[in-house]
Amino acid sequence: MLKRQIQRGEIFIAVSVLLLLICLVVLWREDHRLKEKEYADRVRRSAAVVNAKVGRWPDLEDRFFEDLEPIIVDVSEKVAQSHSTEPANRILYKGLLDAKGKASQRWLDEQLELSYAELQVSAPEAQSVFHRTIGALKYSQDKMCEELSISLQTVLRDDLVLKLKDSPDIGNILRAKNAEKRLAFLAQVPQISKPLRQTMEAIVEMSESDLLDDRVRARLLAPLAGPTVQAAPSD
Numbered sequence: 001m002l003k004r005q006i007q008r009g010e011i012f013i014a015v016s017v018l019l020l021l022i023c024l025v026v027l028w029r030e031d032h033r034l035k036e037k038e039y040a041d042r043v044r045r046s047a048a049v050v051n052a053k054v055g056r057w058p059d060l061e062d063r064f065f066e067d068l069e070p071i072i073v074d075v076s077e078k079v080a081q082s083h084s085t086e087p088a089n090r091i092l093y094k095g096l097l098d099a100k101g102k103a104s105q106r107w108l109d110e111q112l113e114l115s116y117a118e119l120q121v122s123a124p125e126a127q128s129v130f131h132r133t134i135g136a137l138k139y140s141q142d143k144m145c146e147e148l149s150i151s152l153q154t155v156l157r158d159d160l161v162l163k164l165k166d167s168p169d170i171g172n173i174l175r176a177k178n179a180e181k182r183l184a185f186l187a188q189v190p191q192i193s194k195p196l197r198q199t200m201e202a203i204v205e206m207s208e209s210d211l212l213d214d215r216v217r218a219r220l221l222a223p224l225a226g227p228t229v230q231a232a233p234s235d
Helices: 002-055 057-067 069-082 088-110 112-122 124-156 167-205 208-212 214-224
Strands: none
Touching: 002 057, 002 112, 002 167, 002 208, 057 069, 057 088, 057 167, 069 088, 069 124, 069 167, 088 124, 112 124, 124 167, 124 214, 167 214, 208 214
């Protein structure tokens, strides 16, 4: 009788231990699943933030051209007064440098690299397209600024412009050159940013299992991480 009770007790303990182990495994798997979901959601949020910031690039770039408006007014007034290239050309050169400095500060304020930091670890396949896209945009920015500077300085060396007496007439000629470069450059920005935006959108839309599987994620992102098309300088 005692032996039978001991056997029943052992069986009960064994069953209890087994049930406890099963519960622990279930809890561990659920906790692991929740952590994976939280991680995947965090990665998607990072990609969505980067995508939103990249989507604002045309607006950021447009503000550079807006910053040139008071400079154009100052230069136009100086030409109308002096009917000579200098000192208007120096005012223009300094104004362009100031506008570029403001544009650089706006880029720093965006903190794009900081927003992308988590993706460097969680989706390293996007790193190359990120850096190539940034490089392509900076290249186009530099070319645009150089070409705009040359275009505006050419106006200030035009004898017909220097003979004008009304600053609004001079300003309109400068504004036309600024508007021409503005239209051409802003049309390039979405095309330059397209590979990066597509990559970020793919990460946002990726399923949790695909996002957490290194091989699957790499395979899905590979077609989007091709060479970024570098915008050709406009005439």
